[in-house]
Amino acid sequence: MNIERIQLDFNKRKYDALEQSFSRMSQGSVITELEKYLDFLYEKNVPVSEREEIETNSCQEHLAYRAMIAPGKKFSVITLNNADGRISFSSEGLLTFLDIANVYREKVRDWVDITNLETIRSFFGENDLLDPLSFLLFVKRLEYNPSVTMLADFDFEKDTIRVLKSGNTEWSAYRLKDVASAAFLAYQKPELHLSERRKLFDEYLSDREIPNQK
Known part of the structure; x- marks a missing residue:
C-alpha cells in the first residue's frame, strides 16, 4: 500500500524530554501521538465522500497484497x-x-x-x-x-x-x-x-x- 514518510525538524532536547515523559506515563510515544493527531486532522478536514473512496481503495490494495503474497490460496x-x-x-x-x-x-x-x-x-x-x-x-x-x-x-x-x-x-x-x-x-x-x-x-x-x- 502507498505510504508517505513525513520528516519534521524539532529541537532534540525537547523531543527527548517529551519522549521520556510519555515513557514515564506509559502513554505510547511521540510517534504514536503524532499519528493519532494526523488521523484527527484527516477526519476533521477531508470530506466524508472522499474518505470513503480512499478507504475503499486502501482495502482493495490490502486484498491485492494478500493475493500477491499467497498466490496459491483460492476461495x-x-x-x-x-x-x-x-x-x-x-x-x-x-x-x-x-x-x-x-x-x-x-x-x-x-x-x-x-x-x-x-x-x-x-x-x-x-x-x-x-x-x-x-x-x-x-x-x-x-x-x-x-x-x-x-x-x-x-x-x-x-x-x-x-x-x-x-x-x-x-x-x-x-x-x-x-x-x-x-x-x-x-x-x-x-x-x-x-x-x-x-x-x-x-x-x-x-x-x-x-x-x-x-
Missing part, C-alpha cells in the same frame, strides 16, 4: 439470504459453481426445516464471515483479486442463486431446482473426470438462466 465468496437476514462469508473449500451447487444438492436442498442461516453456512465447511465493506469490494472489483474464484448469492425466499465468476462483469441467475438437477447430472456417473462433470453441469444450465436478474 469463493458466498451469501445466504432468507426472511431472517443475510450472511456473507468466504470459503476456501469451494472453488467453482459446481462445487457450491453440489453442496446445495447434497446437504441443503432436502433440509426443509432449516431456517437458521448459520446452520446452512456450516454446510459449506470452514469459512470466515465478511463485513459489508469487504463484500462490496469483492463485488465491485472481482477482476482485480485473482484469489477469488467466484461469488454466489443464494436467495431461499425466491429459490434462486446468482453467480459472478472471476473475469466476468455480469451476474447469472438460476433457479435452485435447476442447479440441483445440473449437479446431480454431473455426479451421476462416478467414473467421469472433473472436466467432464463441469461440462455436463454447464451444458445443462446453458439455456436455464433467468433473464434480467440484477
Whole structure:
C-alpha cells in the first residue's frame, strides 16, 4: 500500500524530554501521538465522500497484497439470504459453481426445516464471515483479486442463486431446482473426470438462466 514518510525538524532536547515523559506515563510515544493527531486532522478536514473512496481503495490494495503474497490460496465468496437476514462469508473449500451447487444438492436442498442461516453456512465447511465493506469490494472489483474464484448469492425466499465468476462483469441467475438437477447430472456417473462433470453441469444450465436478474 502507498505510504508517505513525513520528516519534521524539532529541537532534540525537547523531543527527548517529551519522549521520556510519555515513557514515564506509559502513554505510547511521540510517534504514536503524532499519528493519532494526523488521523484527527484527516477526519476533521477531508470530506466524508472522499474518505470513503480512499478507504475503499486502501482495502482493495490490502486484498491485492494478500493475493500477491499467497498466490496459491483460492476461495469463493458466498451469501445466504432468507426472511431472517443475510450472511456473507468466504470459503476456501469451494472453488467453482459446481462445487457450491453440489453442496446445495447434497446437504441443503432436502433440509426443509432449516431456517437458521448459520446452520446452512456450516454446510459449506470452514469459512470466515465478511463485513459489508469487504463484500462490496469483492463485488465491485472481482477482476482485480485473482484469489477469488467466484461469488454466489443464494436467495431461499425466491429459490434462486446468482453467480459472478472471476473475469466476468455480469451476474447469472438460476433457479435452485435447476442447479440441483445440473449437479446431480454431473455426479451421476462416478467414473467421469472433473472436466467432464463441469461440462455436463454447464451444458445443462446453458439455456436455464433467468433473464434480467440484477
